[in-house]
Amino acid sequence: MTDQAPEDLLALMNDDTKAALFAMQRLASELQLRQDRIQTRMNYVRGRQPIAYASEEFQRYMGDRFQGFADNWCLPIVQTPAERMDVQGIRLDANDLRPDREMSRVWRTNNCERGSAEAFVVGLAASRAFALVWGDEEDDDTPVITWERPEQAIVSYRPDTGRPVAGLKLWRDEDAGYEYATLYQADRVWKWQRRGVQLAAMHEPRPAVDPTGGWEPRLGADDVWPISNPMGMVPLVELRNQTLLDDAPMSDIDGVIAMQDAINLIWAYLFNALDYASLPQRVLTGAEVPRIPILSADGKVIGERPVDLNQLIKDRILWVPGDNVTATEWSAARLDVFSQVIERAIEHIAAQTRTPPHYLIGKVANLSAEALTAAETGLVSKTKERVVYFTPSIRRIFALTAAAQGNPERAKAALSGRVVWADVQFRSLAQKVDALHKMHSMGFPTEWVAEEYGMEPHEVARVMEMREREMAMDPVGALADQLERTHQPEPAEEEPAPPEGEE
Template sequence: MSDDARSAIRILNRLVEELQRREREITTRLDYYEGRHKICYASPEFQDYFVDRFEGFADNWCAPVISGPTERMNILGIRVDDADRKADKDLSRAWRAADCERGSSEAFVVALAAARSYCLVWGNPADEETPRVTWERPDQAIVGYDSDTGERAAGLKLWRDDTTEYATLYLPDEVWKFSRPAYARSGYTVAGLVVPDEGTVRSRGAGAWEPRQGPKDDAWPIPNPLGVVPLIEMRNQTLLDDKPLSDISGVIAMQDAINLTWAYLMNALDFASLPQRVVMGTDVPMLPVLDSNGQVIGKRPLELDQLVRDRILWIPGEKANIGQWSAADLSAYSGVIERAIEHIAAQTRTPPHYLIGRVANLSAEALTAAETGLTAKTNERIVYVQSAVREVFALMASVMGDDAKADACRSGTVIWRDVQFRAMGQKVDALMKLKSIGFPLRWIAEQYGLEPPEVDRVMQMAEDQAAMDPFAQAVNGKPDLPASPPTAQPGGDPFQLEPAAAGG
């Protein structure tokens, strides 16, 4: 193996090691977003008896915390020409053709939930005018940076199937592809330890990386014509370090408390919502003990667990009688849950009516004010990912063969849909007032939220409508008028007017 290949494997192993360190935390965060929670904070007694009963249950509040801002993060295009401030048509077409509207939306969800996500841009042999853009999960991709310049030095995409682990290492000049066994079977040695004979064990390092060449690859390694690492990282907020924060890191603990309270509540529904029967004044029931021949050789008391499951309490006494406890008041549980949800709303700047769902007689202005925090939070998240989005557009332009446009994209303006949700009447009224003081129709259409192609279509329709307006034609046109007033000819019809003779 060449020195370059060994150097690539060293870079690959460092990135794989870092990716493995991140995987557990990323998986936990995404599980919480999807609603796969485990009961936490329960007492040992409760866990022994009831925790398996609530397996799979989740009152998922992590999802709305993430979806609140991400459903407002919609990219409409990018402006690269300072003179013509329209969205670039070629990049907008390529963005839609590569299904980036869906992909970017999903990537923003992952970036806010798991703290980061990735985008890979590469050429498309089937269509040279449409780059291939894929959006990658943070447990399958990682980017390494130059410690001096902060530029991308390497990128890795790692995935596996039932038998093989695959790795594609992206460097500025080359792309290296490797593979190795994904599982260590009997007889392999992992980290100096022999794997037991029974079953299979996940390796994460068993066996050496071997060169992998795709069916359409004509070289190994593959040259990188872009000259830069084509894998871009979208990071959420950081504290000036390489550890981006998740929007649900602080929500997870409260989410666990809510799930436990629900478990207590549903358990109480079984044991305390209905009157509980009590048998008093008799001995605890005894069960016969039989030998191997079926002969009674003794007695033993009925187990307490069986009594609990049967909802019966036995109290020995001379005179047995039956009583009952009244149903318990369960409203305390719901009050705790509502208070916990209010804390989540305050801590994450999520409007309370997004979580609690109680809206009564609130005006449009009041709802807009209630969403002020969410609007500010969304704009803040846009700032965190905007540089990465510009780089995605730049790589798309490079793949399309326009390096000048790629450079312009890195300082261009990404066009986002309006992040503030307002009532239609409010929005139209505000735009009408802006138009009345001189704002042009194109700017009004953009602020209304139309996509760039729709803005162009509206402007063309406005021009067509003006061309059919006779008053507009009279004002803006140049009608053919005679050079001088007509005069009547002597002896002729006084009502027949003809042009005056020259010099007359």
């Protein structure tokens, strides 16, 4: 930190520092513009959904009553495909299609099974998520992989090639009263900080025009600034959802939010109807509004006042003054119409998001395995699309892992490697085993069958070692099994049909 004026501090900066400062400020401004959209989407995923589309009268009388209630369908919409997206490794060698064991080890060490699962949910909901790869000072062989929130990270790209040129992580420490920013470039890392609003108010006001934005260098324990980036790549990776050939990834719940608001409003109307109209209502006409006596301190009647009409409304009583008193009853309101509209709205959400209806409606039907598979075709196709969108980012994470280990050749191979994903289609165990058994009989190797079954790379290696031990213990049985699979009986030739008129 320094006590110099911002103009003097800017004058002491060289051209590279000025360029880094302005790049950081530009990215911070762009990130600020994203905050509202990100916050709105994440609030809907968490179930923090305000009542919308209500009339002014309903909002005035009943709006506060239903605050905090939400029939949240946004969360399952993003959870359903995300739970099928499971990264199992990456294949680096074209001649050896087994997932790389070292990459898988680093992935598991960083608990990326859970981290990536959470990032996929956030990426589908907020349209993007981020991952940061950096070396570990305590273990040179195991880089650190962290998963970052979209409201705290941003990556800029070259407009001509689409390659990343810089990444920014921006966050606030309320306790310390500081904002922190770290700008990641391919060759250097710039760390900045500035006083937060509350802390700045306790000091002398800053100049009206501050070219530095209040940012100053944030030095580490070794007082080295900026820090060199030994990886030669921007270590911040953006996991982007679907785009339309532009720089605006879409959220899977953008089309759901409006219907979600409608469902919540219908529920509010239903609750209100349950409270006011579910029982028969009575009306008295031709009678005077009852009056309440006013008593003195010693209990004597000194006057009277009419009953509060608002209290009568709350007590479900309607008085119509006049002659010829009569009593009338209204029948209870029908409430099934509300539930029918809600079910129809949920069906629309299922169709729009390609989510199987039985995932949302909750009705269990006696369907065959083939019928359930057909019902999930749209979800499987959608999940495969999302896998395509996120695969380049997963490749880059593995490439940064190799670069952080000081192995540029493996990093280059990872950029063109094949990411191994678990099967996105859920099948019954009988269906899966039957299909894999038939493919094994056709000649597919056991290792491939184990991978298709869904085993992780280290489990496949363990199974193959166990199989080798079994074959060594029973070579005759292993040979017979191999002959049975490779030598299939030829189909019998059909006898020619006899000429017409002969039997």
